[in-house]
Amino acid sequence: MHSILRSPNSPGLCPGGEFLAGDFSAVYALAHRLKASSLAGASGNKPLLGKNIALLRLRPPEAEMSTLHRAAMDLGARVAHVRLGSPIEPGGTRFRNLSQMLGRLYDAVDCSSLTPAEVRQIEQHAGVTVYDDLESVDHPMRALADLMTLREHGCAPGTNAQIAFLGDPLSKRAGNFFRLARDAGIRLREADPSGTAGDTDFLVDALDADHWVLHAPSGPIDAVECSDNHRFALQAMLLITSVAEGLKTGPAPGDAA
Missing domain, CATH: 3.40.50.1370 (Aspartate/ornithine carbamoyltransferase)
Incomplete structure (x- = not known):
């Protein structure tokens, strides 16, 4: 996992380089x-x-x-x-x-x-x-931006907050995303292999590791918004x-x- 900053006294880095x-x-x-x-x-x-x-x-x-x-x-x-x-x-x-x-x-x-x-x-x-x-793409800032985008589209933390994930859960980007989502109080589950989120309103399509597609209830979220x-x-x-x-x-x- 990429560290935010290498100095051990700097924000965003605890022992092991994890984001708190x-x-x-x-x-x-x-x-x-x-x-x-x-x-x-x-x-x-x-x-x-x-x-x-x-x-x-x-x-x-x-x-x-x-x-x-x-x-x-x-x-x-x-x-x-x-x-x-x-x-x-x-x-x-x-x-x-x-x-x-x-x-x-x-x-x-x-x-x-x-x-x-x-x-x-x-x-x-x-x-x-x-x-x-x-x-x-492997830095926690990318995962933070992904989660920020989904939250802006209504994925608010809470007991019913859930995101379906389609792709490799062992990739660095996925690991960062899972960690930050859990910290924010949002659960993740594996999406159906067909790519449908089932009864979950939000989906992360990570089949292309470098170009994730985020889905809200209204459909795929514009990549420009994600980049911003x-x-x-x-x-x-x-x-x-x-x-x-x-x-x-x-x-x-x-x-x-």
Whole structure:
């Protein structure tokens, strides 16, 4: 399971790298407020203005801006795509020098396609917030966004709250989703192999591991809406961690003081 943040003293990480129920509630609440502020047309301030975030990647950026890049930029941060060149041996001088340089230039670093050991070493030498592939499908933020979407369509926690699941329950994304759903008071059950939810109003079709389709009583939920919620979840995670000190418990951008 991907950790939210590698530092053991940071929000969203307990021993073993699991996401806690309290952390889920805080990030979910902030993501919901950020979305409400956006829908209300509140421009607000830019809480990450002056902050620099590096996206450490093995490949050049895609032509289309990534969800994390847009999420950070919309909050006012400057985002740089930093491409790793030839493989650098973790623990070596070059790797340490790279990490220290990242720490001098950026307030936070998001690492993609690196091993957990490499991410930990970057954090150790950089001395800044280091994330482990925040926008990955296997990261808890994706599961949080999925659950946020279903809850907005009426899947409220309670004794009768239930979601049918179709797909591999042992995948990392499914594990994250199950954990967060249980923490929110929502039960899950295996869907009928035909893909029907039976007497359950909500269905997660995870047969395509990278592209889940969420179903509400009205039918399949628009993928654009799911993507938007993922962006708000990422923004909430950036704001609730040390990238934006002083904003952990304050109002969301655009909220009245």
